[in-house]
Amino acid sequence: MPAYQRMLDPTPNGPHSGESPLLTTVGLTKRYGDFLANDSIDIDVWPNEIHALLGENGAGKSTLVKAIYGLIQPSAGEIRWRGERIVLSGPSEARSRGIGMVFQHFSLFDNLTVAENVALGLDGRESFRDMSARLEQVSKTYGLPLDPKREVWQLSVGERQRIEIVRALMQDPKFLILDEPTAVLTPQEADQLFVVLERLKAEGRAILYISHKLEEVKRLCDTATILRGGRKIQTCNPRRETAASLARMMVGGEIREVKAAAGRQTTIPRLVVNDLSLPPDEPHGIRLEHISFELKGGEILGIAGVAGNGQDELFAALSGERLSNDPGTVVIEGIAAGHLSITKRRKLGAAFVPEERLGHGTAPRMKLSENALLTGHAASGMVHHGFIDTAATLQTVDKATETFDVRKAKRDPEAASLSGGNLQKFIVGREILRSPAVLVVSQPTWGVDAGAAAVIRQALLDLASAGAAVLVTSQDLDELAEIADRIAVMFHGRLSAPLAASEATREKLGLLMGGSSLEPREAAHAVGA
Amino acid sequence: MQLVLEKRTERSNTIALVSPLIAIGLTIVTMTILFAILGKNPLLALQAYFVAPLTDGYSLQEIAVKATPLVMIAIGLSLCYLANAWNIGAEGQFLIGAVAGSWIAVKTQGTDAGAWVLPVMLVLAAAAGALYALIPAICKVKFGASEILTSLMLVYVADLLLDYLVRGPWRDPNGFNFPTTADFDPVATVPVLIEGGRLHLGSIIALLVVAAAAILLGRTIKGFEIRVVGAAPRAARFGGFNANQLIILTFAVSGALAGLAGIIEVAGPVGHLQPGISPGYGFTAIIVAFLGRLNPVGILIAGLFLALTFIGGEQAQIAMKIPLDVTKVFQGILLFYVLACDSLILYRFKLVFPNRQVARGAG
Structure with a gap:
C-alpha cells in the first residue's frame, strides 16, 4: 500500500482498503436506569481481523457484545451489518445473519x-x-x-x-464473538485456541475478542478498542502499544505496585491439611483426593488451577461449611478441626473469604454493619449475652472503610449497592481486621478493578508479613506469581506438590493444570524447595 | 413514551413504610367499584366498614379482641417467613392449642380446682401448638417435604379432631345436643380487663409478644440469624448459622403463639370449645404478617386494621345487607395489592421518552 493511501486510511492499523467494515456500531448506547453501561460507542470490525475489546470489569464490554448479539436492545445508536442498519430481534436473528458468540x-x-x-x-x-x-x-x-x-x-x-x-x-459465522475465552484455560490450551482463531481469521472471518489480559491481546489481536466506564477510550493497534500503555488506557491512571514487606519469617505451621479426602456432595461434583499441605506463619501458598477442579470443595472443607469425619484432616493452630463448624474454626483464629461476594461472602440486601456481624459474631466482641453491640459492628465498618479505602455513598449502605471492588475490599478488610492466624481466600481479585486489586494483594502480603498463614486460590497466574511464596496446582480434586514461586514457570504450572505431572527429578526438587 | 420498572440501587425505606398504605388505598378504590357493582352506595358501605366501628366503645373493644389472635399468630408467622420457612398451617395450630387447653378446662369442670388451671391451660396450649407445628418442620428438615403443603393439610386434621371431640366425648350433657362443651369455670377463663367489657388479658399478652419480637429481631443475634437465613441462605451458612435448626425453631415458636392465641380465644371471648371458634384467624394472620411488613410494630397496626374489616363487615351486613363474604374478598384483594406494592421497594416506575433521553445521555 502506498504511503499516501495509508495516511488517508481512517483506521489506525491500515490495511482495509477496498473493503467495507463487516460490522459497525454508531453511537451505541445502553442505559440501565441512571447508569450508562455503554455511552455512545463507535467501533468498526473488519473481515480478516481479530479485534480486541479491552477493559476492566464494568467497562461495558459485555453490554456491547450482548447488544451486537441481539440479547439486549440498545437504548440509542445503531448497529450496521455490511453497511446496512439492522435491528436484531434476538440471538437467533443474529445467528441467521452470521453473528456467533461463545459465552464465558x-x-x-x-x-x-x-x-x-x-x-x-x-x-x-x-x-x-x-x-x-x-x-x-x-x-x-x-x-x-x-x-x-x-x-x-x-x-x-x-x-x-x-x-x-x-x-x-x-x-x-462471519463474525464471532468470544467472551474471555482464556479465563478457563491452561496456558497450553490457550495457545491451541489461538491457532484456531488465527485460522478463522485467515478464512476471512472477523473475531471480536473480549479480554483483560494485555499480553495475549498484544500477541493475537490486530486491533484493540479500549473501553472504560462505558465509554470508548481509543482504538489502536495493540502491537504498537506496550502492556503498560494499554493498562493506562484501561485503568485511566497508573496502578500501584505491590510490594512484599521485608523480614517475613516462616515460623510454626498454622494450617495443616493431612490426607483430606471428601466425596462430592452433588451429582457431578469433584471428589477431593488425598490433599495434604502445610502452611507456616508468614507464608502465602497459592493454589492455581482451572475452575471446577475442586477449589470450591476445598474451600468448603477448609472453612467448615462441609465437615470431615476425621478431625485430623484439617489442623488449625495445632488443633484438629476437621469436625468443627465454621464458627468454631473462626474462634481458633481462622478467617475465610469466599469467591462469590454477593450471596456467599455477604447478604446482599443487608447493611455493611450486619455483614460485619455475619462473620464477626463468633469472636469479635460484637455480641454480649445474645444481644448485638451495634456500635461495635459500625466500628468495624468504619475501620475497614478507612484502612482499605472502601468507597460508598453513606456510612452504612447495603452490601449490594457497593461496586465489586469496594465490596471485596470491605470483605477482605472485615476478615483482616480480626487479625486472623490463618486466612483462606478464594479468587481475591476476581472481577475487581485494578486499583482495588492492588489494595487487596498488598493487604494479603502485609497480613502474611505480620505472621499469618495465607492460602490464596486463584485462576490468575500473574496474581499468584506476584504474591505467593509457593504455588500448588489443583487438578481433578488432587493437589500437586507446591513449587517455590521462583521455579513455578507458566509452562510448569500449565502442565500441572492440564493434568500432566512434571519430570520426577523436577518434582522431587520442588518438594524439597 | 414508555413506563418502565427500574431497579433501585438500594431498597427504599420510605416506600417500605408507605407501600402498605398505597395497598390499602388501592383496595378501597377497588372495593368502591365492587360496592357500586353490587348496587350499594359505596360511600355508605365504606362508612359502615371503616368509620362506624371506630365511633363506639363496644366496637373499639371488639376490634382489640379480634386483633389479639391475629397479632399473636402473625408475629409467629413473621418469624417463619423471615427465615424462609413457610408455615401456612397456623389455623391448625390455633385449633390444636384450643383443644389442648380446653382439655384441662373440661377435666376440671365443676371441681374446686384452684387458680393454677388457667396458667396450665395456656402452657399446655402453647406446647401443643408448637408440637403440632413441628410435624411439618421435621418433615421438611428430615425428608425435604414441602412445609407449605404439610402444614396446610394439618389444618383439616385439627379441624376434624375438634369437631369429633365436641360432638363426642366432650359434648356438654346439658347442651341440648349442640356440638359444644359446657361453659368453662371462672378459674378456666381469661379475665376481662374492664368489668362488663369485652377487652381481656389476652390483649396484654399480645402486646408483650409484640415487644418481645421487636427485641428479638432488632437487638439479638438469634433475630439476626433468622433474618440472614431467609435473606441469603448461603451467606448464612458461611456465617455459621444452621438453617434447619431455625426452621425447627421458628415453626415451634409460631406454633406455640398460634396455640396460645387459640386457647385465649376459647377461654376468653368464646367461653367454651365449639366448632367455628375461628373465622379463619390463622389464614388472615398471613395477610396481617405481610401487611405489617413482617415487622412486629407493623403487624400490631395491620392486625388492628384487619380486625376493623371483620367488625366493619359485620356492621355492613347488618346495616346494608352486604354479604359477609365480601369481607374475605376485601382481605384477599388487600393481600394482592400488598404483595404488588412491595415490588416498589426494590423497583421504581419511570417514564421514558426514548429519543430525548438519549440526547441527554450522549451530551
Whole structure:
C-alpha cells in the first residue's frame, strides 16, 4: 500500500482498503436506569481481523457484545451489518445473519452428550445423524477434537469450551464473538485456541475478542478498542502499544505496585491439611483426593488451577461449611478441626473469604454493619449475652472503610449497592481486621478493578508479613506469581506438590493444570524447595 | 413514551413504610367499584366498614379482641417467613392449642380446682401448638417435604379432631345436643380487663409478644440469624448459622403463639370449645404478617386494621345487607395489592421518552 493511501486510511492499523467494515456500531448506547453501561460507542470490525475489546470489569464490554448479539436492545445508536442498519430481534436473528458468540459461562447440559448439546443450539432442520457427522467434520477441520457421544459432565472445562466454539462454527459465522475465552484455560490450551482463531481469521472471518489480559491481546489481536466506564477510550493497534500503555488506557491512571514487606519469617505451621479426602456432595461434583499441605506463619501458598477442579470443595472443607469425619484432616493452630463448624474454626483464629461476594461472602440486601456481624459474631466482641453491640459492628465498618479505602455513598449502605471492588475490599478488610492466624481466600481479585486489586494483594502480603498463614486460590497466574511464596496446582480434586514461586514457570504450572505431572527429578526438587 | 420498572440501587425505606398504605388505598378504590357493582352506595358501605366501628366503645373493644389472635399468630408467622420457612398451617395450630387447653378446662369442670388451671391451660396450649407445628418442620428438615403443603393439610386434621371431640366425648350433657362443651369455670377463663367489657388479658399478652419480637429481631443475634437465613441462605451458612435448626425453631415458636392465641380465644371471648371458634384467624394472620411488613410494630397496626374489616363487615351486613363474604374478598384483594406494592421497594416506575433521553445521555 502506498504511503499516501495509508495516511488517508481512517483506521489506525491500515490495511482495509477496498473493503467495507463487516460490522459497525454508531453511537451505541445502553442505559440501565441512571447508569450508562455503554455511552455512545463507535467501533468498526473488519473481515480478516481479530479485534480486541479491552477493559476492566464494568467497562461495558459485555453490554456491547450482548447488544451486537441481539440479547439486549440498545437504548440509542445503531448497529450496521455490511453497511446496512439492522435491528436484531434476538440471538437467533443474529445467528441467521452470521453473528456467533461463545459465552464465558457455558450453557451446556451436564447429562446430555456433546452431540445432543450441539443439536439443542441449532435450529434442528437437519437430522441428528447428519448433524453429528457435520459436528465431527467441523471439529476435525479446525483441530478441535470432540467425541460427539460423550456426556458433558465427563469433560474438562477446555473441552466444554470446544463444544461451544464448534457449536458456533457449525453455523458458519462471519463474525464471532468470544467472551474471555482464556479465563478457563491452561496456558497450553490457550495457545491451541489461538491457532484456531488465527485460522478463522485467515478464512476471512472477523473475531471480536473480549479480554483483560494485555499480553495475549498484544500477541493475537490486530486491533484493540479500549473501553472504560462505558465509554470508548481509543482504538489502536495493540502491537504498537506496550502492556503498560494499554493498562493506562484501561485503568485511566497508573496502578500501584505491590510490594512484599521485608523480614517475613516462616515460623510454626498454622494450617495443616493431612490426607483430606471428601466425596462430592452433588451429582457431578469433584471428589477431593488425598490433599495434604502445610502452611507456616508468614507464608502465602497459592493454589492455581482451572475452575471446577475442586477449589470450591476445598474451600468448603477448609472453612467448615462441609465437615470431615476425621478431625485430623484439617489442623488449625495445632488443633484438629476437621469436625468443627465454621464458627468454631473462626474462634481458633481462622478467617475465610469466599469467591462469590454477593450471596456467599455477604447478604446482599443487608447493611455493611450486619455483614460485619455475619462473620464477626463468633469472636469479635460484637455480641454480649445474645444481644448485638451495634456500635461495635459500625466500628468495624468504619475501620475497614478507612484502612482499605472502601468507597460508598453513606456510612452504612447495603452490601449490594457497593461496586465489586469496594465490596471485596470491605470483605477482605472485615476478615483482616480480626487479625486472623490463618486466612483462606478464594479468587481475591476476581472481577475487581485494578486499583482495588492492588489494595487487596498488598493487604494479603502485609497480613502474611505480620505472621499469618495465607492460602490464596486463584485462576490468575500473574496474581499468584506476584504474591505467593509457593504455588500448588489443583487438578481433578488432587493437589500437586507446591513449587517455590521462583521455579513455578507458566509452562510448569500449565502442565500441572492440564493434568500432566512434571519430570520426577523436577518434582522431587520442588518438594524439597 | 414508555413506563418502565427500574431497579433501585438500594431498597427504599420510605416506600417500605408507605407501600402498605398505597395497598390499602388501592383496595378501597377497588372495593368502591365492587360496592357500586353490587348496587350499594359505596360511600355508605365504606362508612359502615371503616368509620362506624371506630365511633363506639363496644366496637373499639371488639376490634382489640379480634386483633389479639391475629397479632399473636402473625408475629409467629413473621418469624417463619423471615427465615424462609413457610408455615401456612397456623389455623391448625390455633385449633390444636384450643383443644389442648380446653382439655384441662373440661377435666376440671365443676371441681374446686384452684387458680393454677388457667396458667396450665395456656402452657399446655402453647406446647401443643408448637408440637403440632413441628410435624411439618421435621418433615421438611428430615425428608425435604414441602412445609407449605404439610402444614396446610394439618389444618383439616385439627379441624376434624375438634369437631369429633365436641360432638363426642366432650359434648356438654346439658347442651341440648349442640356440638359444644359446657361453659368453662371462672378459674378456666381469661379475665376481662374492664368489668362488663369485652377487652381481656389476652390483649396484654399480645402486646408483650409484640415487644418481645421487636427485641428479638432488632437487638439479638438469634433475630439476626433468622433474618440472614431467609435473606441469603448461603451467606448464612458461611456465617455459621444452621438453617434447619431455625426452621425447627421458628415453626415451634409460631406454633406455640398460634396455640396460645387459640386457647385465649376459647377461654376468653368464646367461653367454651365449639366448632367455628375461628373465622379463619390463622389464614388472615398471613395477610396481617405481610401487611405489617413482617415487622412486629407493623403487624400490631395491620392486625388492628384487619380486625376493623371483620367488625366493619359485620356492621355492613347488618346495616346494608352486604354479604359477609365480601369481607374475605376485601382481605384477599388487600393481600394482592400488598404483595404488588412491595415490588416498589426494590423497583421504581419511570417514564421514558426514548429519543430525548438519549440526547441527554450522549451530551
